[in-house]
Amino acid sequence: xxxxxxxxxxxxxxxxxxxxxxxxxxxxxxxxxxxxxxxxxxxxxxxxxxxxxxxxxxxxxxxxxxxxxxxxxxxxxxxxxxxxxxxxxxxxxxxxxxxxxxxxxxxxxxxxxxxxxxxxxxxxxxxxxxxxxxxxxxxxxxxxxxxxxxxxxxxxxxxxxxxxxxxxxxxx
Amino acid sequence: xxxxxxxxxxxxxxxxxxxxxxxxxxxxxxxxxxxxxxxxxxxxxxxxxxxxxxxxxxxxxxxxxxxxxxxxxxxxxxxxxxxxxxxxxxxxxxxxxxxxxxxxxxxxxxxxxxxxxxxxxxxxxxxxxxxxxxxxxxxxxxxxxxxxxxxxxxxxxxxxxxxxxxxxxxxxxxxxxxxxxxxxxxxxxxxxxxxxxxxxxxxxxxxxxxxxxxxxxxxxxxxxxxxxxxxxxxxxxxxxxxxxxxxxxxxxxxxxxxxxxxxxxxxxxxxxxxxxxxxxxxxxxxxxxxxxxxxxxxxxxxxxxxxxxxxxxxxxxxxxxxxxxxxxxxxxxxxxxxxxxxxxxxxxxxxxxxxxxxxxxxxxxxxxxxxxxxxxxxxxxxxxxxxxxxxxxxxxxxxxxxxxxxxxxxxxxxxxxxxxxxxxxxxxxxxxxxxxxxxxxxxxxxxxxxxxxxxxxxxxxxxxxxxxxxxxxxxxxxxxxxxxxxxxxxxxxxxxxxxxxxxxxxxxxxxxxxxxxxxxxxxxxxxxxxxxxxxxxxxxxxxxxxxxxxxxxxxxxxxxxxxxxxxxxxxxxxxxxxxxxxxxxxxxxxxxxxxxxxxxxxxxxxxxxxxxxxxxxxxxxxxxxxxxxxxxxxxxxxxxxxxxxxxxxxxxxxxxxxxxxxxxxxxxxxxxxxxxxxxxxxxxxxxxxxxxxxxxxxxxxxxxxxxxxxxxxxxxxxxxxxxxxxxxxxxxxxxxxxxxxxxxxxxxxxxxxxxxxxxxxxxxxxxxxxxxxxxxx
Numbered sequence: 001x002x003x004x005x006x007x008x009x010x011x012x013x014x015x016x017x018x019x020x021x022x023x024x025x026x027x028x029x030x031x032x033x034x035x036x037x038x039x040x041x042x043x044x045x046x047x048x049x050x051x052x053x054x055x056x057x058x059x060x061x062x063x064x065x066x067x068x069x070x071x072x073x074x075x076x077x078x079x080x081x082x083x084x085x086x087x088x089x090x091x092x093x094x095x096x097x098x099x100x101x102x103x104x105x106x107x108x109x110x111x112x113x114x115x116x117x118x119x120x121x122x123x124x125x126x127x128x129x130x131x132x133x134x135x136x137x138x139x140x141x142x143x144x145x146x147x148x149x150x151x152x153x154x155x156x157x158x159x160x161x162x163x164x165x166x167x168x169x170x171x172x
Numbered sequence: 173x174x175x176x177x178x179x180x181x182x183x184x185x186x187x188x189x190x191x192x193x194x195x196x197x198x199x200x201x202x203x204x205x206x207x208x209x210x211x212x213x214x215x216x217x218x219x220x221x222x223x224x225x226x227x228x229x230x231x232x233x234x235x236x237x238x239x240x241x242x243x244x245x246x247x248x249x250x251x252x253x254x255x256x257x258x259x260x261x262x263x264x265x266x267x268x269x270x271x272x273x274x275x276x277x278x279x280x281x282x283x284x285x286x287x288x289x290x291x292x293x294x295x296x297x298x299x300x301x302x303x304x305x306x307x308x309x310x311x312x313x314x315x316x317x318x319x320x321x322x323x324x325x326x327x328x329x330x331x332x333x334x335x336x337x338x339x340x341x342x343x344x345x346x347x348x349x350x351x352x353x354x355x356x357x358x359x360x361x362x363x364x365x366x367x368x369x370x371x372x373x374x375x376x377x378x379x380x381x382x383x384x385x386x387x388x389x390x391x392x393x394x395x396x397x398x399x400x401x402x403x404x405x406x407x408x409x410x411x412x413x414x415x416x417x418x419x420x421x422x423x424x425x426x427x428x429x430x431x432x433x434x435x436x437x438x439x440x441x442x443x444x445x446x447x448x449x450x451x452x453x454x455x456x457x458x459x460x461x462x463x464x465x466x467x468x469x470x471x472x473x474x475x476x477x478x479x480x481x482x483x484x485x486x487x488x489x490x491x492x493x494x495x496x497x498x499x500x501x502x503x504x505x506x507x508x509x510x511x512x513x514x515x516x517x518x519x520x521x522x523x524x525x526x527x528x529x530x531x532x533x534x535x536x537x538x539x540x541x542x543x544x545x546x547x548x549x550x551x552x553x554x555x556x557x558x559x560x561x562x563x564x565x566x567x568x569x570x571x572x573x574x575x576x577x578x579x580x581x582x583x584x585x586x587x588x589x590x591x592x593x594x595x596x597x598x599x600x601x602x603x604x605x606x607x608x609x610x611x612x613x614x615x616x617x618x619x620x621x622x623x624x625x626x627x628x629x630x631x632x633x634x635x636x637x638x639x640x641x642x643x644x645x646x647x648x649x650x651x652x653x654x655x656x657x658x659x660x661x662x663x664x665x666x667x668x669x670x671x672x673x674x675x676x677x678x679x680x681x682x683x684x685x686x687x688x689x690x691x692x693x694x695x696x697x698x699x700x701x702x703x704x705x706x707x708x709x710x711x712x713x714x715x716x717x718x719x720x721x722x723x724x725x726x727x728x729x730x731x732x733x734x735x736x737x738x739x740x741x742x743x744x745x746x747x748x749x750x751x752x753x754x755x756x757x758x759x760x761x762x763x764x765x766x767x768x769x770x771x772x773x774x775x776x777x778x779x780x781x782x783x784x785x786x787x788x789x790x791x792x793x794x795x796x797x798x799x800x801x802x803x804x805x806x807x808x809x810x811x812x813x814x815x816x817x818x819x820x821x822x823x824x825x826x827x828x829x830x831x832x833x834x835x836x837x838x839x840x841x842x843x844x845x846x847x848x849x850x851x852x853x854x855x856x857x858x859x860x861x862x863x864x865x866x867x868x869x870x871x872x873x874x875x876x877x878x879x880x881x882x883x884x885x886x887x888x889x890x891x892x893x894x895x896x897x898x899x900x901x902x903x904x905x906x907x908x909x910x911x912x913x914x915x916x917x918x919x920x921x922x923x924x925x926x927x928x929x930x931x932x933x934x935x936x937x938x939x940x941x942x943x944x945x946x947x948x949x
Contacts, residue, residue: 031241032234041881072234095681097231098451150853
């Protein structure tokens, strides 16, 4: 049994209690994915599973046999920054930096959800084919990612900078 | 508190008051800051530039390693068992099943824990970082509900957590005082801390108040709060013989090293604490029991240990802000001039710590009332030690004060801004000291114009859009300019025109290293790219906590002193046969990668040239900052004018903050980008304080009930509108760099501005935080 993490094949741990988060942090030394509550309440451990965002603390590693996981370390290749990573720097979308990897991974998948026309609590027309990426949509959809330093304005600005002009842009 | 500690405190207070009187009367020139920092005159340089934080690439790529992320060979994982009673004894604890569980290397209880020397609390000892004076796993006594009673070490976290579940402590409960009413009835004491006594009486305020034609006299209350930094408290420790290395998440780096050395009876240099990144602090990332327990367990097991608190664990063993009950009374003349101001607060602390939330601090210097009665009284509750949390004192104290001012404005039929400005004092009312900087009128006028204050209806409940009632509120925030003793730094200039500045500073997201690299580059006349700032290692110079918005000023003063010494030594090296010959250090400054005569920049020699003529590859100097006497000579404070617009749903009572603006009077801003983020972040914590945050404490058994991020609500993206911030950028002539700290001012005043806006929207005055929707229905 194995899963693919950032393109690399990784054995599923023998202990079935191991969460995907602990597999990443403690066994693969991929510590970019953060542990903020281990209860699915803060979003710091958000990773991408084939483009979908999940909180890896509530995911058992064994459940992801054969699946492709992308973490903050695998978001951009070849030492480059993902456009959203650069936008977070440009808009000071963080202070301590602890929630940042989760915010970035979450936002990448969130834009994919908008692109697919998935409505949110603040979407006014649930039947619409296309959902506009406005500030309230971003705020509502990112509300599962807490930032105690309060970099929320910068995060929303960064998301718009990276994705706002072309909401149709393929979320990587 | 013991009689000895009380006597010590009284002595400290007496000594402090004598020093204060002497320093207040000294000539300006004798006091640090008497001569303005030359940096104040640097315009159009790096100071204030919105330079991105230097550690940004590491933080956005996940390569910044926090305390729980340092890999060590042979490392064990720890899990803690927390007491479920508030007071009493641990009668029995059978460890055999846990010890036999898979992967378990050690079960540590008071029976086998190494003996540790008790620590003085950090509010009573300048070197200590300890929050309370309790023994750590040394005996069978229980002091609070949540106290660690056992620690398990295992090969993996899952194994440690499972083994922990096999431990079933048996307790003999004692009588715990967990009800605030009972604690108050058992006795109140006037708060005193670090030589300050939280009591001021000027005139007979109660009598004056009673005779005033217009008065407000109300009770305001705020609940307990927790910091909830996103990073869990974590520590990775390893012993090498008697040398201890600790990877910690701390805002008290050098103090933690001293404390661990003291507890384990080692020399201070035998303990090295690293903390290059801290995932948020807000007052909570200090020395709690987990660092001592991890080090003790690692010593016992003979292997490295990682201890990461669970989120529940953070609530159990990391204290937060106390609850407060505050009486706030203002007596005024019909024209609005204050005659009497009364602010009395009652707070909780424990028998083993001393943190009487100093909620009158913001009231002391705010308004020109001739009769004042201010006091903080504390009751002792059996609970986890309460501690400092962002804007300690002012965050909750200004809620009462600035709500009451708004209530008075309503009674007088006056605009609340005009009422505040009418009562601006000319000198600090309690100390009589002159202000070093005070532009309160400017921030209110500029803020009001930008916010559109003139569109506010003075009568509440006048603006409505559909179901939504709309209101505007304003309040003033205030926070002292603090500088800590212990500032020191090391500065190195190399022959290739580069520099390194090193100090035992803490980086919790404020941008400490970035800002000091910026300041150092500006002083030296080097580009930012040529300066490295290194922090996060206890063996670097300086012993300054990142608290009280004081870190930037404390290390800034040290770097200024270090730079001065460096210039002197460079001039000595330059000798008598170069362009700087005959010049004194005061006549030169850093320019174009070298030194130049201030009024004749053609007399210039580069660092490369000076060092190479002297045959040196580099020059390193170290210096310490002078004692922070300036804060006893001038009244030094930051101020804010907070403007807020809220929308309150008339049907459901739901409250949304739709607009918020902060105008700040905080001296020179050193980095517009990182400062704006500090302002915004604190304002957001103020939104939490106003509308949602509350640590729910079960008064029956002293246990925190909502020990999770799901049940303790902090502001999320959807709760936060675009926040406008603006500042005067007027330097404080007596502060290092002309700058004040900016980390805490933003939370002060914010809760009152929101409460006042809620009143303006609905006509309902909420005096008990948080303002949840049930209180508006």
